[in-house]
Amino acid sequence: MTTLNGIPRTTAGSAAGVVSEFFDRYRAHDVEAMTGLCSVNADFSYVPVELWGKQRVLRGDGKVRTVGKPLWTGLIASFPDLSLTVHTITSNDDGDVVAQVDIEGTQQRPWGLVAPAGRHYREPHLFIFHVGADLLIDSITAYWNDAGISQQLGHNEVD
Amino acid sequence: MTSSPVLPRTPEQTVQAFLDAFGRHDVEAALAAAGPQVSVTVHPLGIGGTGADTLRKVLADLVRAFPDLLISVSRIVTTGDVVTALVKTEGTQSADYAGAINQEKHLDIDQAWRFVISNGLITDVTAYWCQAQLYRRLAVKRYDEIAIA
Numbered sequence: 001m002t003t004l005n006g007i008p009r010t011t012a013g014s015a016a017g018v019v020s021e022f023f024d025r026y027r028a029h030d031v032e033a034m035t036g037l038c039s040v041n042a043d044f045s046y047v048p049v050e051l052w053g054k055q056r057v058l059r060g061d062g063k064v065r066t067v068g069k070p071l072w073t074g075l076i077a078s079f080p081d082l083s084l085t086v087h088t089i090t091s092n093d094d095g096d097v098v099a100q101v102d103i104e105g106t107q108q109r110p111w112g113l114v115a116p117a118g119r120h121y122r123e124p125h126l127f128i129f130h131v132g133a134d135l136l137i138d139s140i141t142a143y144w145n146d147a148g149i150s151q152q153l154g155h156n157e158v159d
Numbered sequence: 160m161t162s163s164p165v166l167p168r169t170p171e172q173t174v175q176a177f178l179d180a181f182g183r184h185d186v187e188a189a190l191a192a193a194g195p196q197v198s199v200t201v202h203p204l205g206i207g208g209t210g211a212d213t214l215r216k217v218l219a220d221l222v223r224a225f226p227d228l229l230i231s232v233s234r235i236v237t238t239g240d241v242v243t244a245l246v247k248t249e250g251t252q253s254a255d256y257a258g259a260i261n262q263e264k265h266l267d268i269d270q271a272w273r274f275v276i277s278n279g280l281i282t283d284v285t286a287y288w289c290q291a292q293l294y295r296r297l298a299v300k301r302y303d304e305i306a307i308a
Contacts, residue, residue, distance in 0.1 A: 012238070047269050048289035090238035098236060098243045098273065100285070124202050126271050126287045128236060128243060141245070143271040145203040147290035147302060156303040158294050 015131035016091040019099055022129075022137060023086050031072045035064060039136040044068040048146040051112070052159055064140060078116070079105025095131040100124065103144075107153055114155040121152035170276035171235060174242040177274070177281060182230040186218045193281040203290040204257060214284065220257075225250025225266060242274045248288075252297055257290070258305040259297040266296050 018037060025033040042064040049060025049071070060067060076082050082105035091097040104122035107114065123144050130139040150156070168176070173192050180188035190211050199206060199213040206217060222228055228250040236243045249267045252259075268288055275283035299305050 047271075048292060050289075050292055050295075052295065088241075090241040092236075092238045096236045096238055098238050098241060100273070124287070126243070126273060126285075128245070128271070143269070143287035143289070145288065145290050146292075147203065147294065150291065151302050156301050158291055158300055158302065 010093065010095040010131055010133050010135065012091040012093050014135060015095045015097050015129075016089050018131045018135055018137060019089055019091070019097045019127075019129050020086070023084060023099070023101065026072070027084055029076045029082065031069060031076065034072060035069050037137055038064040038068075038140070039132060039134070039138045040065070042068075042137055043139045045141045046071060047141065047143050064137075068140065075105075075111070078107055078109040078111040080108055081106050091131075095133075097127075097129040097131060099127040099129070101127060111153070113157070113159065114150060114153050117154045119153045121149045123148050123152070168279045169237075170240055170242045170274075171237045173276050173279055173281060174235065174244055174274050178230060178232055178244060178246070181218060184222045184226075184228060186215060186222060189218055190215055193284070194277070197281055198283040200285040202286065203288050203293070217286070221248070221250075224252055224254045224256035224261075226253050227251050240276050242276060244272045244274070246270050246272065255306075256297070257293065259294060259299050260306050262298050264297045266293065268292050268296065 022034055022037050044062055044064045044067050046060030051058040060071060085102045087100040089097060089099045102122055102124050104120065106118065106120045107116045109116055125142055125144040128141045129137050132138045177189050177192040193211060193214055195211060196209055197211065197214055198209050199217065201217055231247045232244055233247060234245040247267060247269055251265050252261050252263055254261050270286060270288040273285045274281050
């Protein structure tokens with residue numbers, strides 16, 4: 001860890017290393033270990049997660065431990081062969097990290113409104129992380145095209 | 160009279176110039192921030208190509224379909240030569256877009272645009288957003304019947 005006057009200091013390299021490790025743990029389906037790389041109060045936003053009901057809209061926004069962790073666990077349960085390919089990771093000395101990642105898997109259980117039909121999906125994702133001075137992730141934001149996933153899984157209804 | 164030297168733009172300044180022009184609906188000015196062989200990938204539209212014409216079509220289609228298009232930048236993240244802009248795109252549909260017929264619905268959608276900059280020009284742009292959110296707002300019910308209201 002780099003320090004400045006004895007205070008830990010994030011560098012572009014160390015921040016990218018944390019995120020690379022995060023995806024290694026994701027690939028290993030170790031949700032506890034993924035969460036362990038995040039600060040206790042880490043922010044979480046999966047922008048495409050949006051379920052419209054008659055009286056409310058549910059979104060994938062909140063904290064890693066209360067929203068992210070259940071989403072990761074559920075995704076891995078529904079796609080037991082879930083895997084990912086990291087294409088690029090770029091970072092800066094402020095702890096910002098941007099990663100282009102393909103996530104793929106074969107559906108075995110319901111996922112959202114999509115019934116399992118044994119189909120496979122692969123979809124590009126963009127992740128934006130922030131890694132704090134303690135080398136823990138304190139923010140995760142992700143973008144992808146959920147319509148692409150639904151269509152690959154054979155679900156053609158928008159809702 | 161002396162002319163002022165043209166200072167090279169930082170990657171963030173290049174992207175800001177692109178976004179400012181796009182926000183003014185000035186597609187040609189936005190394209191001026193991109194190199195002639197710019198690589199363009201728009202995942203939700205299934206677009207992957209190179210050249211200004213590819214990028215021109217992506218931008219022009221949005222401006223044409225949503226004449227009151229509003230681009231609000233919430234955050235710009237610079238990581239070396241890569242600049243990632245998180246934006247909200249809003250507008251009222253006035254023409255067909257991405258296969259969806261015009262039902263005069265309002266669009267508001269969060270997007271991420273990742274740019275690679277070289278020598279002050281955009282050489283690569285990749286756009287991410289959720290087409291399910293877009294179709295939901297435009298009152299599309301099924302992916303296999305996008306043009307049916």
